[in-house]
Amino acid sequence: MSVLIGLTGSIGMGKSTTARMFADAGCALWDADAAVHRLYAPGGAAVAPVAAAFPDVIEKGAVSRVRLRQIIAEDPAALDRIEGIVHPLVAQDREQFVKEARVQGIECVVLDIPLLFETGADRGMDVTVTVSAPPDLQRARVLERGTMTVAQFDAMLQKQMPDRDKRARADHVIETDTLEHAREQVQAVLAEIRRKRNHA
Numbered sequence: 001m002s003v004l005i006g007l008t009g010s011i012g013m014g015k016s017t018t019a020r021m022f023a024d025a026g027c028a029l030w031d032a033d034a035a036v037h038r039l040y041a042p043g044g045a046a047v048a049p050v051a052a053a054f055p056d057v058i059e060k061g062a063v064s065r066v067r068l069r070q071i072i073a074e075d076p077a078a079l080d081r082i083e084g085i086v087h088p089l090v091a092q093d094r095e096q097f098v099k100e101a102r103v104q105g106i107e108c109v110v111l112d113i114p115l116l117f118e119t120g121a122d123r124g125m126d127v128t129v130t131v132s133a134p135p136d137l138q139r140a141r142v143l144e145r146g147t148m149t150v151a152q153f154d155a156m157l158q159k160q161m162p163d164r165d166k167r168a169r170a171d172h173v174i175e176t177d178t179l180e181h182a183r184e185q186v187q188a189v190l191a192e193i194r195r196k197r198n199h200a
Contacts, residue, residue, distance in 0.1 A: 008116035009131035012142035014176030027108040028101040035093040130170035
């Protein structure tokens with residue numbers, strides 16, 4: 001039976017890089033954001049139900065994330081309706097991925113879920129991991145991307161569970177201050193999982 005590792009972390013904490021480290025170590029990797037992109041793409045399972053609720057967000061047969069953001073900005077209640085459509089579809093996608101990984105006999109499955117604790121998805125995991133970095137490093141990483149203003153970054157932080165709360169709830173915390181340090185901790189987490197499994 002595959003071990004399910006729930007991986008999370010706030011914006012700019014290095015979650016995507018850490019997820020790739022788990023994949024490089026032989027884990028199967030499922031990415032919630034990538035799943036949403038698939039669901040929103042032409043022919044994706046979310047297109048028809050989102051179109052029924054918000055016809056104006058469909059562009060060239062796909063859900064336009066830009067238009068979705070505009071709708072949510074104008075009507076915050078729209079977010080709950082969108083999540084009500086999309087979250088169950090994302091959960092189905094995740095369950096199918098886990099099922100296939102188990103059929104293949106893969107030892108560890110990493111589920112990269114930004115809202116792991118907020119959505120209660122942590123309850124379905126065998127192990128939870130949060131990535132973390134000092135606040136000044138987090139801020140510098142995000143602003144260096146050039147895709148977000150300081151105000152947008154601060155607003156996003158307000159929406160996310162505080163880093164200290166994620167650290168308190170996670171089974172393991174991976175500090176992403178340097179790539180080498182993060183890689184060492186990924187290896188340590190996997191070694192601990194294998195040790196426990198062998199002694200179960």
